[in-house]
Amino acid sequence: MLHEPTSGYDIKKQFNTSLRHFWAAELSQIYPLLRRLEQEGLLESHTSSSSKGPQRVLYKRTRKGTAALVDWLAAGPSVAQERRHYLAQVFFLEAFDDPDKASEFMRSLRTIMLEELATLEAADRDCRAHESGYPDALPDEGYYRALTLRLGLKVFAVTVEWCDECIAEIKRRRPHEL
Amino acid sequence: MLHEPTSGYDIKKQFNTSLRHFWAAELSQIYPLLRRLEQEGLLESHTSSSSKGPQRVLYKRTRKGTAALVDWLAAGPSVAQERRHYLAQVFFLEAFDDPDKASEFMRSLRTIMLEELATLEAADRDCRAHESGYPDALPDEGYYRALTLRLGLKVFAVTVEWCDECIAEIKRRRPHEL
DNA sequence: CTGAGCATGTAACCCGTTACATGATTTC
DNA sequence: GAAATCATGTAACGGGTTACATGCTCAG
Numbered sequence: 001m002l003h004e005p006t007s008g009y010d011i012k013k014q015f016n017t018s019l020r021h022f023w024a025a026e027l028s029q030i031y032p033l034l035r036r037l038e039q040e041g042l043l044e045s046h047t048s049s050s051s052k053g054p055q056r057v058l059y060k061r062t063r064k065g066t067a068a069l070v071d072w073l074a075a076g077p078s079v080a081q082e083r084r085h086y087l088a089q090v091f092f093l094e095a096f097d098d099p100d101k102a103s104e105f106m107r108s109l110r111t112i113m114l115e116e117l118a119t120l121e122a123a124d125r126d127c128r129a130h131e132s133g134y135p136d137a138l139p140d141e142g143y144y145r146a147l148t149l150r151l152g153l154k155v156f157a158v159t160v161e162w163c164d165e166c167i168a169e170i171k172r173r174r175p176h177e178l
Numbered sequence: 179m180l181h182e183p184t185s186g187y188d189i190k191k192q193f194n195t196s197l198r199h200f201w202a203a204e205l206s207q208i209y210p211l212l213r214r215l216e217q218e219g220l221l222e223s224h225t226s227s228s229s230k231g232p233q234r235v236l237y238k239r240t241r242k243g244t245a246a247l248v249d250w251l252a253a254g255p256s257v258a259q260e261r262r263h264y265l266a267q268v269f270f271l272e273a274f275d276d277p278d279k280a281s282e283f284m285r286s287l288r289t290i291m292l293e294e295l296a297t298l299e300a301a302d303r304d305c306r307a308h309e310s311g312y313p314d315a316l317p318d319e320g321y322y323r324a325l326t327l328r329l330g331l332k333v334f335a336v337t338v339e340w341c342d343e344c345i346a347e348i349k350r351r352r353p354h355e356l
Numbered sequence: 357c358t359g360a361g362c363a364t365g366t367a368a369c370c371c372g373t374t375a376c377a378t379g380a381t382t383t384c
Numbered sequence: 385g386a387a388a389t390c391a392t393g394t395a396a397c398g399g400g401t402t403a404c405a406t407g408c409t410c411a412g
Contacts, residue, residue, distance in 0.1 A: 009391055015259075023266050024259035029372055031393060052381040053391040069273045077264040077287040079294070081193075081202035086255040087326045088201050094318035095247045102322070109255040116257070136351050140272035143351070144280070148265045151340045158332045166325055173314050173321070187363055207400055209365060230409040231363040359412090366405080373398080381390075 001043060001065065002141075005058035008034055018123035018145070021116070021152035034059050042068055090166075103170045110163035117156040124149050179221055179243065180319075183236035186212055196301035196323070199294070199330035212237050220246055268344075281348045288341035295334040302327050 001011075008030045015024045034057075037043045042065035047055045061069070086109055093102045127149060128134045131142045138146060179189075186208045193202045212235075215221045220243035225233045239247070264287055271280045305327060306312045309320045316324060 007391080008393095019269070020259060021265075022260065022262040022269075024261070026373065027391090028374085028393080028395095050380095050391070052389075053379075054393095056391070066273055069270055073267055073270065073274060073283065074279075077267060077283065077290055079264050079287075079290050081198060082200065082260050082262065083202070084200040084260065086257050087199075087329065089251055089255060091197070091200075091323055091326050092247055092251065093322040093325075095244055096251060097318070101252075105251065105255065109257075112255055112257050136347070140275070144271040145269055147271075147344055148269050150343075151265065151337065154336045154340055155333055158336050159329065162329045162332055165328075169314070185363080186365095204401065205363090206365080206367095206402080211399095228363070228408095230361080231407075232365095234363070357412100360410090362407100362409080364406085366403105368401100368403085370401080371399090373396100375394105375396085377394080378392085379390100381388100383388075384386090 001037070001059060001061045003061050003066070005046070005060040007056045007058055009056070017119065018127070018149060020123075021120055021156070022148060037065070041065075099170050099174050103167055106163050106166045106170065110160060110167070113156055113159045113163060117153070117160065120149060120152045120156060124153060179215070179237060179239045181239050181244070183224070183238040185234045185236055187234070195297065196305070196327065198301075199298055199334070200326060215243070219243075277348050277352050281345055284341055284344045284348065288338060288345070291334055291337050291341060295331070295338065298327060298330045298334060302331065 008027060011030055012025070012027050034043060034045075038045055038059065042062060043059045044062050045057050045059045047057050050056045089105070090109075093105060096102050096105075127142070127146055131138050131146075135143060135146050186205060189208055190203070190205050212221060212223075216223055216237065220240060221237045222240050223235050223237045225235050228234045267283070268287075271283060274280050274283075302324075305320070305324055309316050309324075313321060313324050
């Protein structure tokens with residue numbers, strides 16, 4: 001949680017845009033968790049009335065909450081195994097027994113990845129526009145956020161590149177036809 | 179599941195090496211799932227005695243199993259949101275309030291990523307050595323596996339590159355000291 | 357004779373998703 | 385007047401992890 005007071009709804013919006021490439025969660029997970037963290041003393045909340053809908057509940061990190069965060073960071077990077085469903089699908093693409101279908105699969109994957117890339121590029125433009133002195137003179141908070149964005153851009157870019165190579169190569173190969 | 183008869187234990191070994199960058203599972207998940215899929219008629223099994231330990235149970239896809247696999251692929255790429263814990267950590271690196279600690283974090287991340295890269299490179303060499311005619315003349319099965327490896331190599335490579343850039347930039351920046 | 361690797365499993369728990377539920381306001 | 389957006393939640397379910405349990409063989 002950021003040190004700025006933020007509602008669960010707003011956190012979800014961040015998950016849909018700039019954080020999308022490395023974290024996401026549903027509101028049904030966010031709301032109970034915010035409450036639990038408040039009970040544990042890691043967050044504190046106050047309400048503010050909203051123009052539409054029910055009152056907004058804004059949460060903010062306590063000193064204890066920041067300490068818990070620092071502990072997590074101090075334990076070092078936690079690199080867990082990730083599950084990339086689409087790569088599992090590529091792995092089994094032989095099951096199609098048809099290079100055209102495999103190629104078609106890779107083309108639609110490429111389209112999806114381009115869309116993801118566009119979402120991140122929009123978030124990046126947003127970041128550069130709102131914050132002055134990008135990136136070196138950013139305040140720490142914005143600076144480290146910007147670093148995560150940069151990796152996202154790189155990763156999606158090589159993924160699209162990889163899709164292109166695969167599409168070209170599958171077309172050229174065709175061991176079946178011979 | 180591959181069409182070659184394979185034991186749960188062997189699947190786990192694949193998860194630890196060549197599949198590591200996009201899928202993993204514990205034995206406690208693998209064994210019950212293999213049984214369930216056999217009950218559903220997607221797999222069939224036979225036992226073979228092993229030199230050490232209990233009898234090995236080898237599973238193999240049935241025609242129905244392959245059909246289910248093809249259905250999954252035909253539904254198109256499933257690109258779900260991923261959770262990259264270490265990026266969440268980078269996002270919150272400002273909480274250290276100390277560029278040296280942030281930089282140290284990025285250096286240990288770099289080390290871990292280099293190790294992951296090495297694991298994949300070993301799997302890649304293995305693949306090139308065992309299979310002749312890499313990559314175009316590979317049988318379909320090995321060919322699509324090789325494609326997933328290639329993306330893994332690319333992604334880890336840009337990630338290490340990104341770590342390097344971050345480390346250099348954090349050192350140069352230091353807004354705190356001024 | 358100890359520890360690592362082979363090989364299979366069960367039980368408890370937690371994290372996260374989907375689906376469901378409510379109700380106000382703004383836009384077309 | 386319908387649909388989208390704001391804003392908060394609950395309940396059921398499933399997937400996955402950690403911890404626990406067993407027993408055999410080979411290398412040091």
